[in-house]
Amino acid sequence: MIRVKNSIIPFKGFKAITLWPFIFFREEMNAVDWNHETIHGRQQIELLFVGFYLIYFVEWIFKGYDRISFEKEAYANQDNQDYLKGRKVFAMWKNK
Ligand SMILES: [Zn+2]
Structure with a gap:
């Protein structure tokens, strides 16, 4: 992925x-x-980008940031540098 340091986004x-x-x-x-x-990058590819942003936004509105499926998966696994090697498709919606 391409890393862009800047002071506007986010x-x-x-x-x-x-x-x-x-x-x-x-x-x-x-x-x-x-x-x-990078986990979010994988989630975005999986949902063809548009799907990710739509669901992310809807979950943020109705559930709040801490309960967004994408964030729960990313926070739960961010310490495991090998996580993406064994990650299953749609892991954000699967029970651990
Ligand atoms: Zn995040």
């Missing part, structure tokens, strides 16, 4: 946002941060 208060194939970021990122964003 909005202030957020550290990074993945808009595949780009990861836009404002501040220093560590390995865990990169892994988190």
